[in-house]
Amino acid sequence: MALKSAVYELTGDEVAAELPVSxxxxxxxxxxxxxxTALSRVQQRTGRLFVHSTVNEHVVGTPWDVGDYTQQAYEAAFGPVDxxxxxxxxxxxxxxxxxxxxxxxxxxTERGMASEIAFAAA
Known part of the structure; x- marks a missing residue:
């Protein structure tokens, strides 16, 4: 989230900040x-806006993969990925x-987005 927030601070672009992650x-x-509530308190204490947009995860287009920009930026900031x-x-x-x-x-079905379960009427 720190990387996403940094990209957002630099660009002001929420889509660009939606870095692909594993x-x-x-x-x-x-x-x-x-x-x-906890996240809001951390944002307030640090003065940093955490940026995450589930809607835009699919706009990114490519899934995270080994050695990509996200990994390079992460390792530059925090060291090797686990x-x-x-x-x-x-x-x-x-x-x-x-x-x-x-x-x-x-x-x-649909990776949890749909269901074929016939629920009984309440």
């Missing part, structure tokens, strides 16, 4: 942004396909 890192970003969380695009897609099959078997 799936586990993106999930962590979503978990952090769900903690609105390979447990920075999983390349091909491996992430393969893992998602396995999950897609399992979820589809219980009626959850």
């Amino acid at each position: 799936v586990p890192v993106d999930v962590s970003v979503h978990a952090l942004t769900a903690q609105f 390979e447990r969380y920075w999983i390349g695009a091909a491996e992430a897609e393969q893992r998602r396909r396995v999950l897609d099959e399992r979820y589809e078997s219980i009626g959850i």
